[in-house]
Amino acid sequence: MNPRMLLLLLPLALAACTPPDENPPGAENTATVPAAPAAEPAAPPAATTATTGGSAMLAGHRWKLDTATDAQGKRIDALFPGPKNVLTLSFDDGNLGVSGGCNRQGGSYELDAQNQLKVGALRATMMACDAPLMQADAAIGKLLSQPQQARVEVSAPPRLHLVSAGGENSTWIGEATAETRFGGPGERVFLEVAPQRVACNHPLIPNHQCLQVREVKFDDKGIRQQPPGEWQPLYEDIEGFEFREGTRTVLRLDKFKRDPVPADASSIVYVLDMVVESETVPAGK
Known part of the structure; x- marks a missing residue:
């Protein structure tokens, strides 16, 4: 097992041109891993730092979509509406947020004992946009309606890997939040x-x-x-x-x-x- 892969085990938590040392206005007030051969099954991951470190890392980042393929390995084009619009996931206190398409979407989520990410019905704003953005909204909603096997790759930057019940694979690159x-x-x-x-x-x-x-x-x-x-x-x-x-x-x-x-x-x-x-x-x- 690659020691840099951490299996997620717990629920995912979601300038006054004045001199630089002066406060601005308001400052005073304010891809799927192959299964191991049957004769030599993979040992289960150690649940030590993965539990705390993985979940803290996930909540401390926003995850931008990097790759996504269907069960046949073909790129899911609808998830990539254009270079200026990248689908992004955020995790905060039991809530999953989706942005980068036309509308902001959000819903509850949980991670079960089998390390499957399950997302509740997504709520969304009601804006109308160009077709690629609307298609991206529909595609990410369809993808997240399926249970996802989730894992974090500890790298620079970190990567979140999701594998859906239907065989779709997606990789998301982490960007540290301002709070982090x-x-x-x-x-x-x-x-x-x-x-x-x-x-x-x-x-x-x-x-x-x-x-x-x-x-x-x-x-x-x-x-x-x-x-x-x-x-x-x-x-x-x-x-x-x-x-x-x-x-x-x-x-x-x-x-x-x-x-x-x-x-x-x-x-x-x-x-x-x-x-x-x-x-x-x-x-x-």
């Missing part, structure tokens, strides 16, 4: 992003254009509170957010502190959780 990279959960904040960038004095990049942001707050009922904070340039971009000129957005973010702080970066990192509002703004407004 920064050593704990971030602070939840909301920032509004203006539809145009502004010139800002980046210490290392001449003629830099910064995002212009201001903090917004919502009450317990989700009603936006007035007035918002003051507009300020943001020293670096927001992880996971793609800025579009002419589009005003309100973002729900997780704010993390860097320690140590690189010479070319802010002490604060904002990571996108979701887009709350988005609207196109006419030029000049």
Whole structure:
């Protein structure tokens, strides 16, 4: 048995151009392994560090689809809608999330005593997209509706291997979550992003254009509170957010502190959780 393969045994847990050491706005408030021959069966894996290490690694990463083949070894094209859209799995406290297609999908999951990943009925948002994205949603839903034999390959980066009851094989590459990279959960904040960038004095990049942001707050009922904070340039971009000129957005973010702080970066990192509002703004407004 390859000692770098760990069998999952437990349930899978799911920038203010200011000097880099200054806080940005809101900082004060906020492929299947062949079976062994019958005469020499494979020994069962040791359940020591696999239990804790494997499950912690799984929950501490987001898993991007790398390869997927059907029972005949043919690539499942529907799972690959395009280079800018990669299906991704996340595991958090008994819930499985799927993103990268048209809609976000999610449902409960469990891992039984035979190490089979079983996913409950997936719920999804109701957006309409181009055909490849809609097909990807349908294909991943169909794949995950089957029990999956799961295992983690401890490598750099780590890989998650899933084999479905129907014989489909998929491999997912792990990317460490922000919580893993920064050593704990971030602070939840909301920032509004203006539809145009502004010139800002980046210490290392001449003629830099910064995002212009201001903090917004919502009450317990989700009603936006007035007035918002003051507009300020943001020293670096927001992880996971793609800025579009002419589009005003309100973002729900997780704010993390860097320690140590690189010479070319802010002490604060904002990571996108979701887009709350988005609207196109006419030029000049």
